[in-house]
Amino acid sequence: MKTQKIGFIGGGNMATSLISGLIAAGHEPSSIWVSDINSEQLKSLAERLKVNVTASNETAVSEADVVVLAVKPQIMRDVAKQIAPAIQQRKPLVVSIAAGIGERSLSAWLGPDIAIVRCMPNTPALVLTGATALHANDKVGAEQRSMAENILRAVGIALWVKDEKELDAVTAVSGSGPAYYFLLMESMEKAAAELGLTEETARLLVLQTALGAAKIALESSETPELLRKRVTSPGGTTQRAIETFQQGGFEALVSKALHAARDRSVEMSNQPEFN
Numbered sequence: 001m002k003t004q005k006i007g008f009i010g011g012g013n014m015a016t017s018l019i020s021g022l023i024a025a026g027h028e029p030s031s032i033w034v035s036d037i038n039s040e041q042l043k044s045l046a047e048r049l050k051v052n053v054t055a056s057n058e059t060a061v062s063e064a065d066v067v068v069l070a071v072k073p074q075i076m077r078d079v080a081k082q083i084a085p086a087i088q089q090r091k092p093l094v095v096s097i098a099a100g101i102g103e104r105s106l107s108a109w110l111g112p113d114i115a116i117v118r119c120m121p122n123t124p125a126l127v128l129t130g131a132t133a134l135h136a137n138d139k140v141g142a143e144q145r146s147m148a149e150n151i152l153r154a155v156g157i158a159l160w161v162k163d164e165k166e167l168d169a170v171t172a173v174s175g176s177g178p179a180y181y182f183l184l185m186e187s188m189e190k191a192a193a194e195l196g197l198t199e200e201t202a203r204l205l206v207l208q209t210a211l212g213a214a215k216i217a218l219e220s221s222e223t224p225e226l227l228r229k230r231v232t233s234p235g236g237t238t239q240r241a242i243e244t245f246q247q248g249g250f251e252a253l254v255s256k257a258l259h260a261a262r263d264r265s266v267e268m269s270n271q272p273e274f275n
């Protein structure tokens, strides 16, 4: 894997996370190419990460065994059509991280017989704690599957899903998920301030508690429900808070929010510009 040449089309937030992770995992910066229309972004990537940069998407493709499409979904069609001749010539593995763009659309834009892996990463990739789900089209061979998996594994966990449709649920759970936890952190910090704690104390207690809860849940063989019950002394403070959450419809609201995100993902993939 370490000798694979990887071309990133788009060098923004997610691409920068992936590239940082790949380099931290031992991938040679000299075998990574990044193209972007933003010259400042390219300059910063070249200086900080010592990767090859270019303003030409075709050049990034022509150097690569794996091409990672990391531009916004809204411009994916134009970018894919622009690089299609270079892709057809080289036939690299194409890995797309764009939300809502289906393999059928990518395949139509890039031309026939292209091995495509579509995936949904999340922003904790930036701190090497990402969660990504991947799906491969029927042109992807075993070696290419492990190439794609290795790229995403460099920034966290990577799991395959059988059906491309599952990526809509994945988007609702882990793609958007960091924002849900941030919302809970924001709300807890505000409430802690109302209870008289300083901003700094509130922030540190909320963040360390989130980290501790995630760590204990990951390291324990017990379910979150059981772990919650362990914190909840009968008749105590936690019980009072949990009852307040449940009386306010917390679980139903979480379910409604995830369904709404999943439905939006489906809706986005049906938009004319995504097809």
Ligand SMILES: NC(=O)C1=CN([C@@H]2O[C@H](COP(=O)(O)OP(=O)(O)OC[C@H]3O[C@@H](n4cnc5c(N)ncnc54)[C@H](O)[C@@H]3O)[C@@H](O)[C@H]2O)C=CC1
Residues within 6 Å of the ligand: 009, 010, 011, 012, 013, 014, 015, 035, 036, 037, 038, 041, 057, 070, 071, 072, 073, 075, 079, 097, 098, 099, 120, 121, 122, 123, 175
């Ligand atoms: N931010 C998130 O939480 C997640 C984002 N994604 C997906 O990752 C992709 C990238 O998102 P971000 O990195 O957050 O966006 P970003 O805006 O930080 O990066 C996109 C980059 O593409 C560049 N670009 C624009 N037009 C271009 C062109 N014609 N050719 C080459 N480069 C061009 C921009 O200058 C920018 O640097 C999106 O498709 C998004 O759906 C996936 C999972 C999570």
Ligand SMILES: O=C(O)[C@@H]1CCC=N1
Residues within 6 Å of the ligand: 099, 171, 175, 176
């Ligand atoms: O909000 C969005 O549409 C993208 C997909 C997952 C995270 N951000």
